[in-house]
Amino acid sequence: MIRIKAGVPRRPRPRTRARRPLRRALALGLPTVWGAMAITYKLTCPLAQQNSLGARIVTSAVFFAVGTGLIVQVRRSLLRELRQIRQIAGAAQNALLRPLPPRLDGLNIAAAQLSAERGAVVGGDLYEVIATEHGVRVVMGDVRGHGIAAIGTVAAVLGSFREAAHDEPDLAGVLRRLERALARHLRERARAEHPASGGLDPDSPVAEEFVTVLLLEIGGDGEISALNCGHPWPYLLSGGGVRALARADPLPPLGPFPLPAELPFVCCGQLLPGEALFLYTDGAEDVRDARGRFFPLKDALAEVVGQHPLPIPQSVLGSVFSALLRHTGGTPTDDVAMLVVRNDRKAACPHLGARGSDISGSAAGARPATTHPHSTNYPQHNGV
Known part of the structure; x- marks a missing residue:
């Protein structure tokens, strides 16, 4: 692994x-x-x-x-x-993208990353899981580009998240802090690369930098809230199979466009005991084999869940990474990061712990993603 x-x-x-x-x-x-x-x-x-x-x-x-x-x-x-x-x-690099604890507030956690830059541990992908008084907060992001050149942006975004996750009472405040940190980093980088410009020139290559960000908040009852800026939605792993956590269109990535005045977050139902979330960056789906075929990530996850109805985070990562390396011949061309979070908390009610067999969200036991009363409805998202 x-x-x-x-x-x-x-x-x-x-x-x-x-x-x-x-x-x-x-x-x-x-x-x-x-x-x-x-x-x-x-x-x-x-x-x-x-x-x-x-x-x-x-x-x-x-x-x-x-x-x-x-x-x-x-x-x-x-x-x-x-x-x-x-x-x-x-x-x-370990101080920047520090190893996550195996258990955090009743959640079992495992994460791994593969950098496309030879000899580098950290690339353009970022992740962090922090237990706060507001719940367990998770960030998964992907910086434009890969390898060592993207490390500065990763440091700016992660450093801001580690502070904002504790300070901000809601995910919208966290996301706005990340946006300000990214903008400040890009301005400083533009001044360092082009001192005569005096700021961030719209025609500068730095102005084209962006970061996709997924923010999740897992409450004490397993309730999941999300804010997504251009990032793939995670998969929900359960005994019933594999499905996308949400079907809402994400906001644009951070960087090119300012965030809207209202930031409606998506309510994604509950993460029941024994269920797991599989978060990833697009490098896990965009990699191709020698014949140009994309890696079938969902099929690889379904195979793992079929063998182990109770997903073990470390086993999931090991199986998926092994399948990905076999698919690419051991030479992926993009950074890949994966994060698995399983709910090991005890069920509050006897009927909790299993969903319906229909993983599409239409069965009575399934809980499809909904939007918060203060949020706006998104159209169906087909990019996952």
């Missing part, structure tokens, strides 16, 4: 400082010794002054050994520096 690596253990500082002078001396001294040996042999050894075939072979062997030693020493130094850089980068 692909997962976010844990933090890198730190070495004791006194020991590290004590080794630094020795490493520097070895890094500079060994190449000098090899070079001195080669020059000494060429100037002082009588064999090196001869032109016979045997003397030439010996001289070539000496310089080959010297060259090999230099290459090995340089390679060892570069590998050591590369390991240190990877450790620092891994620690920084």
